[in-house]
Amino acid sequence: MTILDKIVARKAIEVAEAKSTISIEDLAKEPLFSRKTVSLSTRLSTVGSSGIVAEHKRKSPSKGIINDQLTVEFVTNGYATAGAAGLSVLTDADFFGGTKEDLHKARVANPDTPILRKDFMIDTYQIYEAKAWGADVILLIAACLSPAQIEELSRKAHEIGLEVLLEIHDEEELQRSPLENVDIIGVNNRNLKNFAENNVNASLALADKIPARIVKISESCISQPETINQLKAVGYKGFLIGETFMKDENPGAKLAEFIAKI
Numbered sequence: 001m002t003i004l005d006k007i008v009a010r011k012a013i014e015v016a017e018a019k020s021t022i023s024i025e026d027l028a029k030e031p032l033f034s035r036k037t038v039s040l041s042t043r044l045s046t047v048g049s050s051g052i053v054a055e056h057k058r059k060s061p062s063k064g065i066i067n068d069q070l071t072v073e074f075v076t077n078g079y080a081t082a083g084a085a086g087l088s089v090l091t092d093a094d095f096f097g098g099t100k101e102d103l104h105k106a107r108v109a110n111p112d113t114p115i116l117r118k119d120f121m122i123d124t125y126q127i128y129e130a131k132a133w134g135a136d137v138i139l140l141i142a143a144c145l146s147p148a149q150i151e152e153l154s155r156k157a158h159e160i161g162l163e164v165l166l167e168i169h170d171e172e173e174l175q176r177s178p179l180e181n182v183d184i185i186g187v188n189n190r191n192l193k194n195f196a197e198n199n200v201n202a203s204l205a206l207a208d209k210i211p212a213r214i215v216k217i218s219e220s221c222i223s224q225p226e227t228i229n230q231l232k233a234v235g236y237k238g239f240l241i242g243e244t245f246m247k248d249e250n251p252g253a254k255l256a257e258f259i260a261k262i
């Protein structure tokens with residue numbers, strides 16, 4: 001069993017519990033559900049955008065605790081002020097130490113910045129949660145979804161006004177994924193099945209395989225400003241970065257320093 005299998009098995013239990021606590025109808029009545037979302041893909045395509053999607057991440061299965069000392073408002077506001085094009089907020093509790101309150105607080109602290117709900121989506125119920133908690137974009141991870149699930153989840157997201165970031169790790173995942181309702185493709189440099197990593201080779205290898213009409217972002221394992229220029233040269237418009245900033249006591253200041261070098 002891979003770590004991804006474990007996460008998804010746990011997620012199915014969590015979703016069943018959540019469904020018995022609050023119905024989709026009630027989620028749709030939450031104040032943020034009717035908020036007009038902002039487009040991450042548009043921000044990333046805007047001339048002059050830093051392209052950086054900065055992540056709030058307390059811990060991870062591969063790294064353990066990264067930083068659990070800061071408030072989500074301090075981190076996300078710092079990121080937005082430093083020039084992040086968007087924010088990513090982990091809401092998975094057991095493996096990444098996130099909560100739905102993190103997303104809600106990030107939204108309230110940053111009303112106009114696109115926010116990605118970073119979680120393992122396996123059920124349309126979670127799409128409603130994402131909207132109710134203040135997200136603009138959802139993540140779909142091809143490695144744990146069938147083509148039919150990708151189709152259904154992405155269609156539902158668009159139906160309720162959320163954008164879709166489809167995460168892939170290799171060409172096989174790209175080829176089998178229905179892309180009709182996908183706004184952004186993210187190449188995860190880290191393999192979620194075994195956490196082998198530490199370079200951006202996956203992004204470099206897949207760059208020219210991704211249809212040009214879809215905004216491309218490179219995810220994970222980015223620690224050097226030079227890497228951004230290398231990725232931009234092959235067409236990437238976005239860069240999802242967590243650990244490099246989170247391990248600093250002031251992630252926003254770290255991001256500002258990073259942006260000054262790209």
Ligand SMILES: O=P(O)(O)OC[C@@H](O)[C@@H](O)c1c[nH]c2ccccc12
Nearest residue numbers: 188219220221222240241242243244
């Ligand atoms: O901390 P890093 O190496 O900069 O990575 C950020 C982000 O890409 C990573 O957290 C991530 C990418 N895809 C995911 C899917 C689930 C959980 C986490 C992730």
